[in-house]
Amino acid sequence: MxxxxxxxxxxxxxxxxxxxxxxxxxxxxxSRQEAVSMVPPLFLDVHPHHKVLDMCAAPGSKTFQLLEAVHGSTGAPAPAPLPVLADQPLLPTGFVVANDADYQRCQLLTHQLKRMCSPCLLVANHSAEFFPFVKSGPNQQQPLRFDRILCDVPCSGDGTMRKAPDIWRRWSVTSGNGLHIMQLRIAMHGCRMLQVGGLLVYSTCTFNPIEDEAVVSELLLRCGPALELPAKASLPLQRCMRFLPHHQDTGGFFVAVLRLVAELPSNLELPASQRP
Incomplete structure (x- = not known):
């Protein structure tokens, strides 16, 4: 349309x-949503048995899409039989945790998602880089780890310039420099909460490489072989995946899919010899 x-x-x-x-x-x-905004949740490949975390969820269109995937039938076998309630349809064993740092935006998020009427949703109000670890059960000591994590981080937003021309008047070459550290912290914390074998999608609506490739590169450098960028041999890191406005008549987007293949090292800080 x-x-x-x-x-x-x-x-x-x-x-x-x-x-x-x-x-x-x-x-x-x-649910009304720009087409390109649907891409990051699609790359997460969510199934009904997955534990999903949306770290920066408001206003909720991507979370709505993730919740639909949890309730959808994808053909993937669940690890255990689905529970059956009396006279009720089957419920998925997975769930979605939707988090946002702003209390007012969390209210908007709740308003948007209540249309789904889903029991598989939890809305949280925390700073994404300090999202708390929770136990996986009442008698469990191990923290809950997620199968899928979406890091659609706050950014300078220059990819949305066509529909928000005021961004052009405020934009400068240093616009993303102040956001890089926060974006990296959010993505790093997401990696810590990811289950081995799980996927993390890092996405922005900016073309600034400081907010895009530089964050992904730093993640790979700090996490070492425990974190991989699938198909990075055939798709150079400097490209990752960019959606350009003039190609599909959409807003601009940057997306990178990362997979945790082993436990992370205990210390994710770079040694002094490797720091720029």
């Missing part, structure tokens, strides 16, 4: 379509 928001509101012939979309959105039948 290539109608703008203003066209949907103001063009008389589109009035019925606009009313239908509003009602369908309110009852959870549809």
């Amino acid at each position: 290539y109608f703008s928001r203003n066209q949907l509101r103001k063009v008389p012939i589109l009035e019925a379509l606009h009313e239908f979309m509003k009602k369908a959105n309110d009852n959870g039948s549809i």
